[in-house]
Amino acid sequence: MEGKTKIVDRFDDYVILNFKDDITAGDGEKHNVLSGKGEICAEITAITMKYLNSRGIYTQFLDFERPNKIKAVSLEMFPLEVVVRLKKAGSFIRRYGGEEGEEFKEPLVEFFIKDDEKHDPMVCKNHLVLFGICSEKQVDEMIDAAKKTASELKKFFGNLGFDLWDMKFEYGVDKDGKICLGDEISPDTLRLRKTAEIFDKDVYRKDLGDPLEKYREVLEACRSLNLL
Numbered sequence: 001m002e003g004k005t006k007i008v009d010r011f012d013d014y015v016i017l018n019f020k021d022d023i024t025a026g027d028g029e030k031h032n033v034l035s036g037k038g039e040i041c042a043e044i045t046a047i048t049m050k051y052l053n054s055r056g057i058y059t060q061f062l063d064f065e066r067p068n069k070i071k072a073v074s075l076e077m078f079p080l081e082v083v084v085r086l087k088k089a090g091s092f093i094r095r096y097g098g099e100e101g102e103e104f105k106e107p108l109v110e111f112f113i114k115d116d117e118k119h120d121p122m123v124c125k126n127h128l129v130l131f132g133i134c135s136e137k138q139v140d141e142m143i144d145a146a147k148k149t150a151s152e153l154k155k156f157f158g159n160l161g162f163d164l165w166d167m168k169f170e171y172g173v174d175k176d177g178k179i180c181l182g183d184e185i186s187p188d189t190l191r192l193r194k195t196a197e198i199f200d201k202d203v204y205r206k207d208l209g210d211p212l213e214k215y216r217e218v219l220e221a222c223r224s225l226n227l228l
């Protein structure tokens with residue numbers, strides 16, 4: 001199975017996620033290939049997911065295979081993006097207004113159906129259950145897991161000097177029916193800031209320079225923890 005930024009190879013007991021050098025924005029309308037990006041995002045995903053596992057959060061991560069592969073638990077993925085927002089940015093501001101970086105009183109969890117043609121429509125629990133995408137219990141479990149994971153990642157990146165504004169998670173179900181965090185955790189899927197400095201895909205979305213320069217700084221900070 002090949003997606004915009006990853007190729008997934010399925011084996012009997014596990015999957016291998018191959019991170020590609022592609023970067024996309026605007027539902028795939030903007031697309032470039034940045035040599036070395038796959039390895040950077042794979043390693044940041046490996047480090048953050050290994051950390052989350054150690055904090056009792058169930059992720060798909062099993063092993064990092066240099067330079068750009070992750071061995072992972074085989075999951076049946078929900079066709080969903082689960083966004084957790086700690087500070088206002090991006091599509092939240094476009095939809096509802098507000099100032100960049102304004103903090104929410106509580107983390108905000110939003111669900112989007114993955115569908116580029118429909119521009120990833122936002123949905124609520126009713127849609128998810130009515131469309132047969134997941135059960136009410138599964139929605140509640142994802143909300144709970146997403147909030148806990150956001151809180152752990154905020155601490156993780158906070159200790160490295162980065163402010164985590166928002167993030168996107170993807171969940172799936174393992175062979176025992178347990179909900180598990182899958183896909184990727186990287187500057188492609190997180191908004192990471194140091195005051196005005198941007199360390200995430202907004203550098204690419206807004207043409208603010210070489211995104212990989214910033215992604216590499218995030219990787220170096222993550223490596224300093226020696227978790228792999």
Ligand code: C5P
Pocket residue numbers: 081083089090091092120166167168188189190191201
């Ligand atoms: O664009 P928006 O403000 O909704 O993005 C919220 C968070 O989810 C950002 O960290 C963004 O990078 C991430 N995201 C993503 N993949 C998408 C849409 C958003 O990783 N397709």
